[in-house]
Amino acid sequence: MSNRKPYIREITPTWWKNHPFYRFYMLREATVLPLVIFTIFLTIGLAALVRGPEAWHTWLEFMANPIVILINLVALIGSLFHAQTFFSMMPQVVPIRFKAKLIDKKLIVMTQWAAVVFISLIVLIVV
Template sequence: MSYIRKVPNTWWLQRKPYFLFIVRELTSVAVAGYCGFLLYLMYALSKGEDAYSAAIGLTTSPASYTLHTIGLLLVLYHTITWFNVTPKVLVFHLGEEKVPAVVIAGAHYAGWLATSALVAWLLLGTGTSV
């Protein structure tokens, strides 16, 4: 017979690394929720201009601004912590040499920056008005 030690449900509150890990995992809920919101907007767009205008009207309230700000902060936290943990689980070797963790994380940040710059250029810098 083996002994199984009982672990309290609050085990993740006992040490800061555990807490930060659980917070990062819970931010996935915010990411999924925002994806659901974007799918709802696409659905409203498929139903016509009036339905889409009504859906966009929901985003102009102070509560919506607050939720979007909180969502942005959660997604940024999720992304930054994910990029920082990536070198620990994704180990590359060039020949006999291990690629430094800063290079792996830096490549992720560079890709994020390039993608953000491209999206900003497409939305803001094309010189055309919608």
């Protein structure tokens, strides 16, 4: 048996702050927090819709609160940021070939955004 002590690298709770890549990653992953709050608000709205007109109007008044509107705007910005980072990674993760030739990364990303806009317009028209 050896009397040497093994090397144990110290890891602080803020280790990720020392590298820009990890700071960006943590920011990207933190975008889920306002989205969770937004989802909870929508779930409460569905429950209010089921309970009747009075509960529905109470929920609408709650959603008109400036703080709730701010949370929803932060959730929208966070989801757009998350989508942008996801779309920009997609061509690297899944390179798409057409007739044995790689499709340009910008074309793939722009096609994804076009699909988002198209689907959003359909939802706006239907609703």
